[in-house]
Amino acid sequence: MQFVYDPLPYRVIFGPGSVRQVADELPKIGNRALVLSTPEQIDSARHLANSLGEKAVGIFSQAVMHVPVATVDAAAAKAKELDVDCTVAIGGGSTIGLAKALSLRLDLPSLVVPTTYAGSEVTPIWGMTEGGIKTTGRDKKVLPKIVVYDPDLTLSLPAEMSIASGLNAIAHAMEGLYAFDGNPIVSLMAEESIRALARSLPQIKADPTDAKARGDALYGCWLAGSVLGAASVALHHKLCHTLGGAFDMPHAQTHTAVLPHAIAYNAPAAPEAMERASRALGGGDPALKLYELASGLGAEMSLAKLGMPADGVARAAALAVANPYPNPRPITEEGIVQLLSRAVEGLPPVTI
Numbered sequence: 241m242q243f244v245y246d247p248l249p250y251r252v253i254f255g256p257g258s259v260r261q262v263a264d265e266l267p268k269i270g271n272r273a274l275v276l277s278t279p280e281q282i283d284s285a286r287h288l289a290n291s292l293g294e295k296a297v298g299i300f301s302q303a304v305m306h307v308p309v310a311t312v313d314a315a316a317a318k319a320k321e322l323d324v325d326c327t328v329a330i331g332g333g334s335t336i337g338l339a340k341a342l343s344l345r346l347d348l349p350s351l352v353v354p355t356t357y358a359g360s361e362v363t364p365i366w367g368m369t370e371g372g373i374k375t376t377g378r379d380k381k382v383l384p385k386i387v388v389y390d391p392d393l394t395l396s397l398p399a400e401m402s403i404a405s406g407l408n409a410i411a412h413a414m415e416g417l418y419a420f421d422g423n424p425i426v427s428l429m430a431e432e433s434i435r436a437l438a439r440s441l442p443q444i445k446a447d448p449t450d451a452k453a454r455g456d457a458l459y460g461c462w463l464a465g466s467v468l469g470a471a472s473v474a475l476h477h478k479l480c481h482t483l484g485g486a487f488d489m490p491h492a493q494t495h496t497a498v499l500p501h502a503i504a505y506n507a508p509a510a511p512e513a514m515e516r517a518s519r520a521l522g523g524g525d526p527a528l529k530l531y532e533l534a535s536g537l538g539a540e541m542s543l544a545k546l547g548m549p550a551d552g553v554a555r556a557a558a559l560a561v562a563n564p565y566p567n568p569r570p571i572t573e574e575g576i577v578q579l580l581s582r583a584v585e586g587l588p589p590v591t592i
């Protein structure tokens with residue numbers, strides 16, 4: 241066994257009602273907070289700001305998808321004008337992305353209250369867009385200092401978005417199991433993440449107000465985010481990035497349709513990872529189990545139906561083979577053509 245383990249320093253408060261602990265936690269990072277949210281979540285931001293009393297000196301509620309540089313400029317100007325010493329973000333990956341951009345630019349520490357399953361809160365990955373171009377990077381200074389997970393806040397997340405986002409989280413965990421830079425802790429977190437999500441997502445589909453299932457799913461997504469923050473992604477993510485870029489396909493849905501096939505492709509080269517995944521999914525072939533889980537949740541499994549053009553397979557395979565990410569099984573154009581041909585039609589995965 242040989243590995244490097246480099247833990248990320250963040251504090252987690254988890255549990256129903258824990259948003260009420262933000263006021264007690266905040267003094268650990270600052271005393272003059274700018275509260276961040278999207279326009280849709282302004283009420284949650286106001287509520288949280290009220291609970292912080294004079295420690296909340298302002299609200300910036302213009303967070304939007306993809307963290308545009310112009311939004312960061314506006315938030316940074318407000319942060320300077322109010323002389324804040326930290327941020328408190330309440331929302332999903334877009335709002336947390338804004339907090340990260342402010343950490344990068346102004347060295348402001350953040351406390352975040354995630355309300356989706358994206359997992360960005362526990363990764364050192366930041367992203368910003370300008371003129372349609374997205375720039376991303378890794379920097380430990382953007383990692384939130386404190387994460388307050390309150391599953392009650394996810395009860396309002398629509399079931400469809402919860403499922404898409406939860407399946408996306410499973411993809412992060414699956415690839416962490418065979419990442420070239422993984423380690424035993426990452427594998428433990430990944431296996432437990434898959435177990436918690438595979439158990440809770442069907443329960444959320446059946447009843448989106450199931451508080452226990454919501455807690456389980458958020459727990460699984462915390463672990464999946466931790467895996468994403470600690471280990472690299474491989475073939476599956478390369479394929480999804482390629483398809484997204486080449487054919488403008490929907491992000492979360494593409495992940496769902498591709499994952500079982502990417503896992504089937506990698507299975508022969510990653511037996512230990514498959515053993516863990518199988519255990520987490522209740523036994524059997526993990527690729528097939530993932531396919532059944534996603535279809536059972538009502539996900540579209542055909543890439544063609546998600547918008548991939550009929551002649552896209554060869555093009556995508558050629559792109560995926562160029563500059564591949566490190567992967568347990570060597571990536572061949574022929575292998576990717578076979579994999580994608582089944583995914584285009586929405587067929588169950590097979591290992592060839």
Ligand code: NAD
Pocket residue numbers: 278280281304305306307331332333334335337355356357358359360361363364365366367393394395396397398405
């Ligand atoms: P989001 O933050 O864009 O939120 C989508 C919408 O849902 C927003 O209008 C938001 O206000 C609303 N919303 C959030 N929580 C809600 C709730 N509980 N109830 C009702 N509505 C709610 O969506 P997201 O999926 O969390 O984040 C996506 C973004 O995060 C992408 O830009 C992605 O690139 C980024 N991301 C980054 C990382 C990273 O490590 N840097 C990881 C994952 C995702």
